[in-house]
Amino acid sequence: MSVEAIIRLVGVERTYRKGGESVRVLDDLDLEVPRGGYVALMGPSGSGKTTLLNLIGGLDKADGGQVIVDGEDLTRLGQGALARWRAASVGFVFQGFNLMPVLTAQQNVELPLLLTNLSRRERREHARHALALVGLDDRRSHRPKQLSGGQEQRVAIARALVTDPILILADEPTGDLDRDSAGAVLELLDKLNRESDKTIVMVTHDPRAADSARSIVHLDKGRLERIEDRRPLEPADSTTT
């Protein structure tokens, strides 16, 4: 590959044990995502998409193999180090938005900044900026319940990007949204990838959503089925097969 891989999975295994039974959810999986890439992760329900995304985001640990993200082997990090790494390097967007219901939009976006050295004032300004970026500067003081689903998801995106992470991981971000709201969210992700150079991995069932990614990774029963390149990362320097 001509572009440095920001995510590199080598022989990754993940097995869930339930009672005496064990289910191998991911099996000897290799995957590379280039810096600045935008990957859609597709596959039937239960194929291990969420599990894979959680491993990349350091929310879950692999039972075997290596998960190297931005030069860091996540399988070697302890709980605390992993938490610090997440705070600094990843922004998550979930299907269910996962905002704190008791906090306003502004406060939700400020939350991850509590883990930084920023002053109170800087935190407020960063959060305002992020909310402006997703077009919600007029909804700062609204609680999640006072927002539409699409607006909630845009607040969640603002929260994901406010710490300026290199990686944004989204698990079915448009799964709960109507067509128009989904369009707005996809447009936003596309903009982040294009203009802010964020590497994005997005799990989705929606072919239209997958369309906006640069490549589509198909997963089936815990194995990589095929990779489909949609748009070259850097048109001049493309080595698409």
Added chain:
Amino acid sequence: MPWLLLFRNLFAHPVRSLLTLGSIVVAVFLICFLRAMVGALEAGVEASSQRRLIVQSAVSLFVNLPTSYQTKIEAVPGVDSSMKMQWFGGYYQDPSNFFAQFGVDAERLLRAYPEIEIVEGSALDFEARRSSCIIGEQLAADFGWSVGDSIPMVGALYPRADGSTWNFEVAGIYRALSNNVDDRTMWFHFEYLERSLETGGALGPGGVGVFVLHLAPGADATGVMARVDALFENGPQRVQTTTESEFQRQFVTMLGSVPTLLSSIGGGVLFAIALATFNTMLMASRERTHSIGILKALGFTHRTAFALLMGESLLLCGLGGAIGVAVALAIDGPVRGFLMSYGFTAFEVAPSTAALGLGLALSVGLLAGLAPAIGAARLRVVEALRFEG
């Protein structure tokens, strides 16, 4: 540490939080109050004089003795002096205006009770006029009475034959120098009461409730008690002589084993709020599961998760404890005044009691928060996020 989140969580269910808060407030208040009450009950016994003996009927405190016993008792070796003392049981205007009134041998009062110091008016004046009385400083302050006033008293136990009130002129105001005498009592002439009964001016039981003996210097209390009791061994009425502290304790035990009862009520109350708080925190922690998952995904550590739930529990209980203690301290003065009229002089919500109340509340908070906090710290992100709170 996301403090804002902690506070917002606390009031995410305002009704539930306020109910729990209320129960902690009531419990801490009760514990402080009961402890002060136990202290007051025991202080009376402890402060009582060892040099005074009380002679009462062997049958019951409510059976009077013949006044003629006094001379016989005074002849007993070791007895320095004696004084008749009779509970009057009247009230001023309304039965709720409660304070103690005793008919006594006026000229012997100050000898029997050296703890009484006249600060206004004069003892001589009191001794000279049969219808006069002396009253405690606090009593005078409560009703705005001063020397020279005439106090109309309704004789509940000793009604006057013509239905009128008894009138006692204030000859002096006293201050209590020690805890075993309160400064909300009215002392008047036993003779006045006795004469009124004899002449038919008033109705009620004759005789006298108790004799208060003052021991001669060097006299042995046990010996004197035995000799006085022996004197009336064969009637007409047998007596029981006790030290003043025994006598006071008898009041305390008469109320049932009150201190023990109060302490166990306190314990029960504490147990009840502990359960209520546990329940609140368990409900809260179940609701927080999803939030804790999100926080951890954002990079907050297990310590923050622990602190968030523990902080919520401690804050709830600490706040409740502080309010409870504050209420107890606020009613401290009024209750002391009220209890004084019943002869309990030492009711006080002491700093140690306040600290105990707050400490117990925080301990409950610590215990109630522990399981949820450990659960939150251990919670695995992936599972927490799957949990739809």
